[in-house]
Amino acid sequence: GQCISVCPTGALTEVNNIPKVWDALNQTEKTVVVQVAPAVRVAIGEEFGLEPGAISTGKMVAALRAIGFKYVFDTNFAADLTILEEASEFIHRLKEGKNLPILTSCCPAWINFIEGNYPDLLNLPSSCKSPQEMFGSIAKNYFGPKVINTDPKDMYVISIMPCVAKKYEASRSELGQGDSLDVDISITTRELAKMIKEAGIDLVNLEEESFDSPLGDSTGAADIFGATGGVLEAALRTAYEWVTDSELENVEFTQVRGMEGIKEASIDIAGTIVNVCATSSLGNARKIMDEVKAGNSKYHIVEVMACPGGCVAGGGQPYHHGDYDIVKKRAAGLYNIDSSKQLRKSHKNPAILALYKEFLGEPYGETAHKLLHTHYFDKSNVYDVVEECSCSKEAEAS
């Protein structure tokens, strides 16, 4: 079989995409759009001497503009969008009492793992594309043609990700329309740091700038996607309010925060007890999936991240060399961004609401299905899947 980068640490050969990005930026007739994942902003500063967890959003945005990106947008926008779709899908499944637990689908290493190891359970992962892919789809099918009058063929969508597996995800041919992929080139946090250095930009002393609108606007729920448990927490904030039709006062589901490999909680949503679990590392995912397969899982929602600690510890981030204090500080940075934002629930993001009103229609509706959802493949014959990487063991020991 073929070995796929299900090991998210970058221990497997990492493709250098920096020349491709410079090449895209040099094609002046093209519109180059960039998106940055949540976990990048609390780690990139480390490459320039800042403390782990230092919030570098404004300086990072300024650096991206200085490098030459025309539109500097935020994967967070698409994280909020993911929550509207995924919460809708969850509520739908809960009502039908079918296809539970719903499994999160934003981590491509985890998707590879389930496609390779549990091909008979492919009805369980959410059909939602990951935020990276939803962003690309909206950039090319809405922002280009409807907002800036640009054909998707004349656009490049570049992503800055904490992750090596995201490069592979970007190349999956079903994630696009026709022969145009949603995301053209994905690079890691480390690669962006190298580009900033190659351009001679002094990140630390840049004036802070803001993301462009509307694909740069997000709520605090999106920021926490970068830490284990964060996608689950963000989804609960929205699902709770939609099901109960009442305001959720305390948005912090602290039971699913922190570095533990398996965290669980039971939440009363309008009289229904919803059992949720957030797990990180593929070894832990296997434990949960074996229960699901045996038919004795109590969970309704399971979040899975391949990297222990979530994307803040991703294989594309500045190396943490097994020091999980660094990872904890990055996660704390994300929770600080969340708590400092006025809006902390994805379904309250005005830019997202406007997108549905003007373009998408209803969450989980027809256009949303076409552009924001995907499907999975039985790859049990294709991959020799790596079960656990050394960082899982380091994380358990910390």
Ligand code: SF4
């Ligand atoms: Fe990539 Fe995040 Fe998954 Fe790690 S947890 S493989 S960084 S998506």
